[in-house]
Amino acid sequence: MPEATISHPQEVSRADGPGGALVRVQDAHKVYTRGSERIDVLLGVNLDVPRGDFLALMGPSGSGKTTLLNLLAGLDRPSQGVVEIGGERIDRMGEGQLAHWRSRHVGFVFQLYNLLPTLTAERNVELPLLLTHLSASERKSHVATALAVVGLADRGKHYPRQLSGGQEQRVAIARAIVGDPTLLLCDEPTGDLDRKSEEEILDLLQALNREHHKTIIMVTHNQHAAARARRIVYLNKGQLQAEQIQ
Amino acid sequence: MKFLPLVWSNLRRKRVRTFFTLLSILVAFLLFGYLAAVRSAFDMGIQIAGVDRLVLTHKTSIILSLPLSYQDRIAAVPGVVDVANASWFGGIYQDPKNFFAQMAVDPERYLRLYPEFLLPEDQKKAWLADRTGAICGRYLADRYHWKIGDRIPLTASVWQKKNGSISWEFTLDGIYDGATKTTDTTQFLFHWKYLDESRVRRNGMVGWYIIRISPPDQAPQIVKRIDDLFANSDYETKTSTEKAFMQGFAKQVGNIGAIITAILSVVFFVILLVAGNTMMQSVRERITELAVLKTVGFPNGLILSLVLSESVVLAVLGGGLGLGLAWLLISIHGDPTRGALPIFFLPPGSAVIGVAFILLLGLATGAIPALQAMRLRVVEALRRG
Numbered sequence: 231m232p233e234a235t236i237s238h239p240q241e242v243s244r245a246d247g248p249g250g251a252l253v254r255v256q257d258a259h260k261v262y263t264r265g266s267e268r269i270d271v272l273l274g275v276n277l278d279v280p281r282g283d284f285l286a287l288m289g290p291s292g293s294g295k296t297t298l299l300n301l302l303a304g305l306d307r308p309s310q311g312v313v314e315i316g317g318e319r320i321d322r323m324g325e326g327q328l329a330h331w332r333s334r335h336v337g338f339v340f341q342l343y344n345l346l347p348t349l350t351a352e353r354n355v356e357l358p359l360l361l362t363h364l365s366a367s368e369r370k371s372h373v374a375t376a377l378a379v380v381g382l383a384d385r386g387k388h389y390p391r392q393l394s395g396g397q398e399q400r401v402a403i404a405r406a407i408v409g410d411p412t413l414l415l416c417d418e419p420t421g422d423l424d425r426k427s428e429e430e431i432l433d434l435l436q437a438l439n440r441e442h443h444k445t446i447i448m449v450t451h452n453q454h455a456a457a458r459a460r461r462i463v464y465l466n467k468g469q470l471q472a473e474q475i476q
Numbered sequence: 477m478k479f480l481p482l483v484w485s486n487l488r489r490k491r492v493r494t495f496f497t498l499l500s501i502l503v504a505f506l507l508f509g510y511l512a513a514v515r516s517a518f519d520m521g522i523q524i525a526g527v528d529r530l531v532l533t534h535k536t537s538i539i540l541s542l543p544l545s546y547q548d549r550i551a552a553v554p555g556v557v558d559v560a561n562a563s564w565f566g567g568i569y570q571d572p573k574n575f576f577a578q579m580a581v582d583p584e585r586y587l588r589l590y591p592e593f594l595l596p597e598d599q600k601k602a603w604l605a606d607r608t609g610a611i612c613g614r615y616l617a618d619r620y621h622w623k624i625g626d627r628i629p630l631t632a633s634v635w636q637k638k639n640g641s642i643s644w645e646f647t648l649d650g651i652y653d654g655a656t657k658t659t660d661t662t663q664f665l666f667h668w669k670y671l672d673e674s675r676v677r678r679n680g681m682v683g684w685y686i687i688r689i690s691p692p693d694q695a696p697q698i699v700k701r702i703d704d705l706f707a708n709s710d711y712e713t714k715t716s717t718e719k720a721f722m723q724g725f726a727k728q729v730g731n732i733g734a735i736i737t738a739i740l741s742v743v744f745f746v747i748l749l750v751a752g753n754t755m756m757q758s759v760r761e762r763i764t765e766l767a768v769l770k771t772v773g774f775p776n777g778l779i780l781s782l783v784l785s786e787s788v789v790l791a792v793l794g795g796g797l798g799l800g801l802a803w804l805l806i807s808i809h810g811d812p813t814r815g816a817l818p819i820f821f822l823p824p825g826s827a828v829i830g831v832a833f834i835l836l837l838g839l840a841t842g843a844i845p846a847l848q849a850m851r852l853r854v855v856e857a858l859r860r861g
Contacts, residue, residue, distance in 0.1 A: 329776070332772070333774075348485035361774065
């Protein structure tokens with residue numbers, strides 16, 4: 231695929247954190263309050279993810295996986311601690327800065343695809359590019375490339391309702407990678423798919439990591455899905471408890 | 477412009493709902509267009525009233541007659557330049573629904589008093605020479621497809637002929653045009669002498685006088701001089717400027733401006749609720765989608781703008797079509813009362829106010845849902861979705 235859309239990490243001059251980690255989480259806490267009740271979701275998480283890694287984040291429900299993913303995506307801020315991506319302290323950014331940062335650095339894949347039903351696959355994939363200065367023809371070219379990467383070059387004019395679940399998720403992945411983000415974050419990307427579609431999506435993520443050197447962090451309950459990652463970390467009761475390198 | 481497909485796709489999400497909301501906005505602005513034309517029709521008579529013209533009527537009521545002998549006495553009052561008389565005929569042309577003003581006048585004097593009635597010289601000559609001749613305005617001629625030489629029968633509702641007949645027939649000798657768009661071209665004018673010689677009663681009487689004065693700023697003094705002249709007579713007079721006369725005439729119908737403002741206020745309030753509800757529902761239905769856009773990196777300001785754009789596009793489409801349709805229908809069909817509102821058009825000023833209302837409606841209906849969308853917290857929205 232063209233370098234214009236998905237670059238190789240070694241060709242990018244982005245500052246990484248100390249030790250070469252693209253993602254660095256230090257002593258991250260997240261506390262929610264519900265009325266007078268205090269809920270500690272994350273209790274001092276430390277995590278380093280080097281550029282080009284494919285990390286699976288596992289753990290039981292309520293362990294804080296999605297909360298951690300939201301912190302890494304800049305969708306939420308830690309109550310305490312440091313979240314640094316590519317050398318930038320995103321925990322210190324304001325909302326406007328975060329939105330801008332997300333548009334340049336994060337591709338997000340949801341469990342339920344979350345495509346806009348009123349837009350065609352092409353238009354869905356184009357969404358992140360609307361925030362750039364690319365011309366219409368440049369956007370079109372990038373969208374075509376991203377759809378080709380996920381194997382849906384011929385489905386651009388289809389609406390989400392005309393696609394299968396697996397195809398919808400592939401369009402969602404195309405949307406996540408079209409802006410060539412620093413980091414691809416996936417929240418249970420195969421959680422709503424049948425076995426065949428699950429395999430296709432996992433193959434695709436693996437290819438993005440191995441062939442296009444995308445850094446991927448994937449939250450999953452599924453051991454089979456996690457097995458495709460290079461590394462698995464387990465989160466329990468708001469703390470990282472174990473790490474498994476494959 | 478690149479966000480337009482996104483805005484448009486959201487409006488097409490629930491097509492039936494969007495269609496009915498559009499329709500309600502369209503109807504509201506169609507009504508606005510017509511009511512603005514009605515209001516202007518009432519105001520126009522006042523606005524175009526000659527600054528140097530007075531109207532003299534019987535002190536008690538305009539329906540009471542005055543002697544023709546007053547004409548020379550009025551003409552002799554210092555400050556009076558010219559005088560003409562006119563009398564209401566009130567006949568029926570074919571059907572009582574075919575209402576238009578028919579007046580018996582002194583042709584030469586009347587045309588001198590109303591130079592804005594443009595009558596070709598040959599037609600004027602023909603009319604002056606023809607005792608049963610008449611002229612009419614262009615609007616009236618077009619409405620009934622009259623042409624010069626046509627015989628026009630009117631059935632009198634007041635004036636009986638000496639032979640007992642109530643059927644009056646006139647030859648159309650001329651068709652006058654208006655000097656401006658606001659000139660009344662719905663009048664039908666014929667010789668007072670023909671009326672007076674043929675009718676059974678009230679001979680030698682006229683309906684009212686139109687008086688040209690100079691200088692116009694001396695109007696109060698001249699009015700006093702004229703009315704003093706006829707004080708304590710059998711036919712006391714009430715003289716006023718043409719503008720005041722028109723205002724009084726309009727007030728007889730009621731405070732048109734207030735009535736129209738009240739109607740439009742209710743209509744726009746209802747439309748505000750209808751369109752506002754549509755936008756609120758539309759935003760509620762796509763909380764997750766808005767959260768996705770924010771996740772992708774759409775900033776709060778852009779989210780606000782997108783939702784506001786939707787409501788503005790909705791208002792512009794519906795309101796624009798409504799105003800456009802009002803303008804088109806008014807231009808084609810004119811006065812819907814078939815004669816009661818002789819000057820009937822959508823004034824440009826009202827169209828501009830209409831456009832301002834459209835934008836205001838769009839912004840007002842989108843404001844709350846846009847703020848809600850802007851303040852949406854992504855994490856909570858995704859959890860709810």
